């Protein structure tokens with residue numbers, strides 16, 4: 001598997017940040033670059049990164065599967081990660097996940113038929129005191145997500161996707 005030149009150039013910039021014998025340290029950055037370019041990291045991409053960095057493909061896969069932020073398959077326009085780790089479990093984290101799944105009609109790790117939402121349980125997001133917490137697209141952390149706030153969030157995000165289409169009419 002080879003990557004397009006623009007991606008290889010970005011890989012090279014990341015590798016250059018480390019000593020020549022430690023280029024495997026760029027593995028997370030390389031995974032992020034691939035995901036940014038195509039939305040997810042497929043097994044073939046992991047193998048390509050492994051070959052580029054001179055490391056076993058299984059070691060790349062271990063990184064991909066350890067972090068929630070790496071998507072192993074295509075995800076919806078909005079990826080919702082609901083924390084279900086123990087401290088959040090004690091403060092309705094599981095309930096929040098169930099509520100989101102029920103409202104969107106998906107199972108955990110599922111994507112809505114319109115491709116707008118993917119819902120995933122998540123390990124600790126580092127905001128345990130704010131439970132239930134939810135992370136949107138690996139960037140936006142939202143706290144104290146009771147049912148009403150979850151409903152508002154989903155409606156707002158869905159509207160944000162629907163509006164451009166309505167303007168085009």
Ligand code: FES
Nearest residue numbers: 083088125127128
């Ligand atoms: S356990 Fe949920 S944010 Fe820490």
